[in-house]
Amino acid sequence: MNIKNAFPVTPSTILRLALVGVFDIAVLSLIRQLLDDGNYPLSAILGVVIVIITLCYSLEKLRYYRWLGVSIAAATLFVLYPILYTIYLSTTNAGYGHILTKHEAVEFLERQQYVPESGQQYTWTAYRSLETSDDYLLWLQAEDDTTYLTGIGTATKPASIGADGVGAADDKGIPLTIQGYQRLEKRDTVAIIDQLGEIAFGVAPDIIRITGLSAAATTQQRYRYDSDSDTLTDAETGLVYHPVEGVFETDDGQELPPGFRVGVGLHNFERFFASSALRGPLVRIISWNFAYAILSVFFGFALGLFIAVLFDTLPGKEIIRALLIIPYPIPALVSILIWRNLLNPDFGALVSLQESIFGTAPNWLTDPMWTRIAIIIINMWLSYPYFYIVSSGALQAIPTDMLDAAAVDGANAWQRFVKIILPLLLKIVSPLLVASFAFNFNNFNLIYIFNQGNPPIAGSPIPAGHTDILISFVYRLAFNSAISDYGLGASISIVLFLFVAAITWGQFRYTRVMEDQNA
């Protein structure tokens, strides 16, 4: 490869460095905001991405990495990080009621205000700035008829008619005009009352907030967090809260929502492997998961191979092949939805056909056994064209002279198939069969779209279905139930990761994907 000057300063170099700079600045500002949320894992990985991009595209020594830098950064962020973050989530109680980080929960609670008994009560009138639409002033009348003026971020001051730009009063003693501001009538404020209610007028600690259509009051921050003792104190009631398992709690057990995420160690894995309440449903799910993956590959491959062998020499096989391949180019989701409709017990066309022939039809969507059979049949329909394509490719690779020799030696057709064709073919396609097994083991789409893992398993402590596989159970845990148990869901995902890794590791030992032909 050609060697250029040590420091070539060309327009393209300048452009490249400028782009790196812009990228770094944009990501750094995002990191700053994420750090404010207390989101350290994502901040850290974004930092890694900045380092990768900056080094790859600025150091001359790493110039070959310019071909890969963007891809490496993207894969780090969107493939590697989610895996690492899943590991993190699996060790937390993240889920319903525990979505926020502790930092975010404290921040949320510290924003809560209350009206102390000593707090001054006012009636208010709002004035909107003539220049910006989100700047307001409040004219306040206390119960003792003293009047004040307060604004956003400006201290509350006594004010009176005629002074400091305050214009003439109406019959209730409320100024008609204030310099630079326009008075809002009550009917106008009704429309923006929610917006006004969010605004903190005055300066801390004497924050004034609107508490009703005409009432305002001095409010104070209700909860204060003390980071040394790690406690939250309620200024109104005097109660002291301690963080207990992801929620602030008083000593006598009163909880203060929202909760937050805390580490629970291996508790989720413990639940997965050892919880006696979950064991029943989980054993069902896992054994069906294996049966589903194995049977799907077996029947799909068997039918595909059968077609490849049977029609290999048949006149007109091109037409037969073109017709039989039809399930392949139809998006799987569309096919599965159609099958679901065909097997619908109330008006499915196949069900009424079965009824008219046999007088009765199995319930394909509510009977666990028949739902499973339907899923295997549908998956055979979906996958045999793939195996057919692959097998007929592999058949071409089997030398015909071996078959001829076997025929000469008196082997019949079945013997030739079992003793020669099948072993050679299996050797060629076995990596694909393993990959297909791994794919089907996590084939969420078929399970979820056909019947959402249903029919449900009765008596399961966490909703689960008879046709759920682990990944659809994860989906159910995270997105489909009132529990939203991200922690347990993530820990099952980790188990699946390890399983896929083990299968693929075994498979890679037999493939030559790492080979360099020009090395």
Add this chain to the structure above:
Amino acid sequence: MTDIQTHSTQLASTDFQQPKFSLNYQQRRWLGYIIRYIIAAILIVFAFVPVVWVVSASFNPSGSLVSVEVIPKNPGLGNYCGLFENDYYPFVKWIRNSFIVATASTLLSVTSTAVSAYGLSRFRFYGRKVLMRAILVISIFPAALSIIALYTTFQQVGNHVGILGLNSHVSLILIYSSGALSINVFLVKGYLDSIPLEIEESALVDGATHAQIFRMITLPLAKPILITISVLTFMAIYGDFVLPRVLLQSSDKFTVMVGLYLFQSADYAQNWGVFTAGAVIAALPILVIYMLLQRYIIGGLTAGAVKL
């Protein structure tokens, strides 16, 4: 048994077996053909039942109740009209969303796959083997397994940068195109390895930069493999369900797969006919692509490209 026997009679160029039946060779051959044609017919029926049913139902105006009749009594386009005039289910928008997401993701992903593969194929640098191993390791995990992490991460980022949050096509496109460092890199790299280096070397001598060589020499030569992975990537993303189902939240952002799913689960019996029309339309783009580019797809499958 009989069919396999007759089959292999064809496979072997000469047959020295003693005839076991009283039929002669010609008759046995014809019997074999007939049996195999019958099996082919049965299988074709099996393959086509859902297809014929959905197409026929989509032209059947009696929308809500579907009979078993194959050719509807008075076929019409009513279901298709109903599909395009439905305000509550913006079907045209869904199709457009699917095309935007799948096209953008495919372009980005194939571009970065090609660039990465060129880097891995043409240069020898420190850490190259480790990097290739790392690509293999992280590419084996399907995105569906990290769905919880993806959801919560995009939720967190979305609080600050809306376009990188939930309910955004940009987020979806980024996830899809980040999968570029996958087994596809090795397919393209293998292909590039097999292209002779002489042309590129002479271009280097003539003063071309690697970027120019990549654009003007290597890319055109690698066109077949790039088309193959583009088609397979496009098909996979167009048909994907779980990611858009979890990340997209409002009806006007849905891809056609998510839309079709919700459409049929929401108004099950009422929209029967309209659903079948939707299913036909949703499947059509991929069917057309498949018919036009069949040889690339089948070539890719036998080469071991990943089918999602």
